[in-house]
Amino acid sequence: MASSPEICVFGAGSIGCYVGGRLAANGAPVRFIGRERVVAEVRAHGLHLTDWRGADLKVPASQVRIDTGQEALGTADLVLVTVKSAATEEAGRTLASRLKAGASVISFQNGLHNAQVLRGLLPGRTVLTGMVPFNVAAQGQGAFHAGSEGTLEVEQHALLAPYLDAFARAGLPLKQHADIGAVQWAKLLLNLNNAINALANLPLKEELSQRAWRRCVALAQHEALAVLDVARVKPAKLTPLPPHWIPRLLGMPDAVFAVLAKKMLAIDPKARSSMWDDLHAGRKTEVDYLNGEVVRLAHQHRVAAPVNSRLVELVHEAEAGPRRAWTGEALLAELEQAGRSSGS
């Protein structure tokens, strides 16, 4: 392998353009595969990557190697898959027909099973699970802004060695984890807020500053944690407080929460969840891969998950439109009712 192995981003959207863009801005050889809309935008404006700490990086249009075609898969040593979960299977089939011998893959997606889906379609290849903790907003004209903190995590593996410097130079060091399943579940617990944020139709910071919305998140997390306990799954600790304490913190009055949860509220005031992005753009969301996973695990263990089940239904209703204008109080009442009527 050459001294600078080539990286390909498959699915140039918010995460792909931000992560790949920062790698490219710091000298890594990166090629992007994306849809026509994004390709045209980036070819016109280049990439502009900023973060909440003040990082400000540019890759001029003439230096971004981005295409709708899949030629980059034939030369890549490492492919970062950054499509939404529903697009993973198609991505895996495309990778299977194009990847060169020896190329490996990291899934930088939310949810639990994307890497597994890719592994099934790419026998004999190394496919690692990654986790992106921070929020990225597409701001138009090739600009992508990371509006919250966190370190990229990835399943521990020797093949990462040639890439560690490039990620570190890009300001995105890879934290390797021996139990990535625990990390994925911990991230999924945080992602239970995506459905609530999408239904709230508010920026994350504004939503999380209001107790009624936070109590909705607390209900979903509390239920999920009970299911994980039954299933004997121990989520990793990604936040200053352990996962089991977070629902209690979310339930605090606004003034107390603002003081105790400063870190949780340290989000760009305009940032919204990736599920809001999907609803807003009229796309199918990842709700089945997030709240839906809680419901599936509950069924496997013969327990109920009515709150997450109701959130799945409500997001599917919103996908089908027209969109209901929820208040935090109305959604909370709806979720409490769901919990009561299931008898849990």
Ligand SMILES: NC(=O)C1=CN([C@@H]2O[C@H](COP(=O)(O)OP(=O)(O)OC[C@H]3O[C@@H](n4cnc5c(N)ncnc54)[C@H](OP(=O)(O)O)[C@@H]3O)[C@@H](O)[C@H]2O)C=CC1
């Ligand atoms: N955005 C965020 O802040 C965060 C997102 N994540 C997770 O990261 C993953 C990626 O999310 P995000 O970047 O927001 O998603 P985006 O929708 O912004 O980006 C994915 C892009 O990939 C494109 N795409 C899908 N299939 C193909 C294909 N076969 N060929 C070329 N392009 C394709 C999509 O186009 P189209 O829509 O037309 O299919 C879209 O433009 C998700 O699992 C998400 O949950 C994790 C942490 C934070």
Ligand SMILES: CC(C)(CO)C(=O)C(=O)O
């Ligand atoms: C970072 C976070 C939790 C919120 O933006 C996210 O994962 C998402 O939007 O999907």
